[in-house]
Amino acid sequence: MSKKVKVGINGFGTIGKRIAMAINKQNDMSVSGIIKKRPDYNAYYAVEKGFKIYAVSEKEAEAFQKAGIEVRGTLVDLIKESDIIIDATPGGIGETYRPLYSELDINVIYQGGERASVAEGSFNALCNYDESMGKKTLRVVSCNTTGLLRSICALKDLAEIKKVDAVLIRRGADPPEIKKGPINAITINPPTIPSHHAHDVKTVLPWVNISTAAVVVPTTLMHVHHVTIRFKHNIKKNEIIEILNAYPRIIMVDSKSTKIESTAQLMDAARLGREKGDINELVIFEDSITIEKNELQFFQAVHQESIVIPENIDAIRASLKLAQKLESIKETDRTLGLTKRLY
C-alpha cells in the first residue's frame, strides 16, 4: 500500500472530530494531529482515541499541560508534519489562519462557515470534484448548501432546470450549544430574501437560477428544506424517484411504511443502524415528492453535524489528486458505511 497522506486538523469540535474519525477509516490518509483551542471533554476524547494534540501556540499549550494532556507542538509544527490541513475552526476563524497556511505553503480544506473567497474553489464531491482536482485550497460548502447541491446535482441531468426555490427551516443550535437560541420563536433569518444559501450554491454551480429564504427554529437535530424545482420540460414522479434512489449520499424515507415524519424520528432510526447516530446522507421524504407538470416539490432533511464529513474526505483526495471522482466517492461511502439504509 502506498504511503498515507498526513492530514492535520485545526479544530476538534462538531465537524473536526467527525472528520478525524472518518480519516481513521481511510486507507490512503491518516491524522497527523489535531489542534484544540482549550482542554475540554473533546480534548480528553481525542487523547482516548490516540490523536496527537497540538495547541494553537505556546500560550494555549499551558492550559493543556495543567489539564494533564500532552501537547506535541504548535499549529506551525502540525502544519510542518502534515501534507494537508483541514480547517474546522468556527465560521469566520479559518480566514484568520489563511496568511499562516499560505506562508507555509500547505494545502487547506476550509469549511462552509468561511467566505467563498477564502479558497481557490468551493467544493461538493458530486457536483464539482473534477473542477476541484489539484486546487491547493478548497472550501467544503456548508451543511445547508451541501444538502441543496446534492438534490440539484442528482436531478440536473433529468431535464434542464429553470429555477430552484427553497425555504430553509434551520435548526437553532447544535446539540451541545447551550448559549444559542431561539428557545421559543421562529426567527426570519435573514429578514431579507434571498438568504446567503442561494449565493453559496452558485459558488459550486454558477449556472443555477436559485432563490432561498430561511428561518431558524428551536430545535437542535436537523435542518429541513422545502425545495421546489421548476424544469424546462414536464417530468414524471417515477423518473425522479429512480434517480434519487440511485444517487449516492441520498436516502429516501417513506413515511407511510416507516412512520418517520420528523427529524426526531429520523435521528432515532439512525441510532439503530449508524455509528454515533449520524446521517451523512441527505434525507428526502419520499411521500412529499409532488409533481405538477414541470414543477417538483419535496421536503428534505440535513444532519448539520455530519453531512459534510464525506465531502471533506473527498476534498482531501481532490486537492491532493489522490483519486478520481467516482473512485473517491465510492471509497468514502464504503468506509463510512453509507449504504443508503438508515438501519
Add this chain to the structure above:
Amino acid sequence: MSKKVKVGINGFGTIGKRIAMAINKQNDMSVSGIIKKRPDYNAYYAVEKGFKIYAVSEKEAEAFQKAGIEVRGTLVDLIKESDIIIDATPGGIGETYRPLYSELDINVIYQGGERASVAEGSFNALCNYDESMGKKTLRVVSCNTTGLLRSICALKDLAEIKKVDAVLIRRGADPPEIKKGPINAITINPPTIPSHHAHDVKTVLPWVNISTAAVVVPTTLMHVHHVTIRFKHNIKKNEIIEILNAYPRIIMVDSKSTKIESTAQLMDAARLGREKGDINELVIFEDSITIEKNELQFFQAVHQESIVIPENIDAIRASLKLAQKLESIKETDRTLGLTKRLY
C-alpha cells in the same frame, strides 16, 4: 340604539374566551352565556368577568356546583336564550353538536377546526362577507387559512394571480398546551403535499390556484408562512407595499428599523401596545418582500390565538345581516383597537 343580539359561546378556551371579550366591546351584540366543559382557571375567569356559565348537560353541571361555580342551565337552555351560537369547541367536536343546533334552528358560527361541510359556507370577512350574508351557519376558517386569505385578498386586485405557493412553519402548541409537541424536532406535517390549507383557502376563494406545504416546529407563539405569489403580469414593489399598508387587518413590520426579526420580538412588541398582547392582524415582514418580474415572495406571521377573533365578530353580523361588509369590518377594528400599529 337597537336591541343587542344575544350570542351564546360554546367553549371558553383559547378562542372562545377571546371572542367573549371581543363581543363585550361591541354595541350591537352581547354574550348571553358561555359553555364550559369542566371547571378550571378559565371558568373562574369567566365568573370574574360576569359571564353566565352553562354546562353541556346536567351531568357536567355537578362538577361546577362542587367547585362553587353557579351554572345557569344546559347547552339547550343557552341555545334557547341566544340569537346565535359561536361554536368554539375543539376541532372536530363542533360537528357533533350540529344535530342539536339544527334541531333547535339556531344560527351557528363554527371554527376552522371543523370540516368545511359543517356549515353552509366558509368565511373570511375581507374575502367573502357579501356571499356569506344571511347564511344560517358559517365556518370561520382556521388561523393559517385566515392569514393566507388576508394577503391573497389584499393583493388579488393588483394583478391576476397565476399561482400561490406557501410553506407553513407552524407552531407546535398554544402557550397553555403542555401535552403537545414536538419539543425538539421539525415534523413534516402532513408528510404529503399539498397540506389541507390549500384546500381550505379554496373553500373561501374557489378560483385560486394554490399549493401549501407544512411543517410543525417547537414553538408556541405564532405561525410563520413563506408565501410566493406569481401574477399574470409583472408587479412593482412600491405597489405591493402601498396595497398592504392600506389594507385592513395587515400590519407591516420593518425589521431594519425595529429590529423585529422573529415571532418572539413581535409578541414582545405587542405586549407594549395591545391588550393581553394579542395580534389580531396578519403581520408581514416588509424587508422580506422580494419581487422578480411577476413573482412576489415574503414572510408573514400569524398569531394563532387571536387572528380569527375579528372574523368571528364579522361572521355574527354577516349571518344575522346586522351590517354591511365594510361597516362591520370598520366597527370591529375600531372596537378591538386594530390601529395598524403594534405599539
